[in-house]
Amino acid sequence: MDLTKFQKQIEGSSDKARPLPPVENWNPDFCGDINMVIAMDGRWFYEGTPVGRASLVKLFSSVLKKEEDNYFLVTPVEKVGITVEDTPFLITQWKVLEEKDNSKTLVLVTQTGDEVRLNNEEQIELRVPPEEIRDKDATAIPYVCVRRNLWARLHQNVYYQLLEKAEEKSNGDTTRFLIHSANRNFVIGEVNQSK
CATH class of the missing domain: 3.10.540.10 (duf1285 like domain)
Structure with missing residues (x-):
């Protein structure tokens, strides 16, 4: 070729x-x-x-x-x-945009410069990453739809930065870590307390 x-x-x-x-x-x-x-x-x-x-x-x-x-x-x-090997895109940066209605939108940026405005719950899902990069507990991490059916994994640094800003919500057995964007909550992590 x-x-x-x-x-x-x-x-x-x-x-x-x-x-x-x-x-x-x-x-x-x-x-x-x-x-x-x-x-x-x-x-x-x-x-x-x-x-x-x-x-x-x-x-x-x-x-x-x-x-x-x-x-x-x-x-x-x-x-x-x-x-x-895993996903074609990797989220390497993020920023927050203030909208005209004073709401805030999280924008995730890939290694190729694609920007994803997080405004729909279907854009993000928790998945267990490939064995080469998963932790010993096989914790699910956020993957983000960049466009069509092409997804990105959050770089470890971005993931930890967002976890620091996340709100914790517990419902007994499970603690969820939520980030707020475009007047919606997005789950970026879960911990099962019964383990």
Whole structure:
């Protein structure tokens, strides 16, 4: 696979009025798998070498598509399979925006610069991470939907920062850690007290 050719296909097909290409509308023939990996830590590798240009990673992430459990890079004329070790995105930063109605919205930022405004309960779910990074108790951590069916895991530093700001609520056996965003509560952690 020629990454330069693939890059030109992506750049030539993007609608300038729209920040992301409409990959959900593209269904080209499958051209095979390439040796590209999105590692557990959010870094992209091609042929075992890190993709060093942030602009190239951002471009490739804009044409990422997930079908069932498989990930692909897609242009209008080409579709290639890649490997994703956990999730394609990692939340590496966060900020709080004050809205016009004086409410506050938590914005989560990925390693590729995608911003997710947390305003719907379906955007976040607790999952047990892969064995390589889970704690000994296999505690579930928050995963966030970035777009379509592409998810991000919170970087450990971001997760701990948000836990410090979280409100604790207990209902007997379970303590939940809640963050408030867009006038809603989001569960970012749970501890079962009966253990």
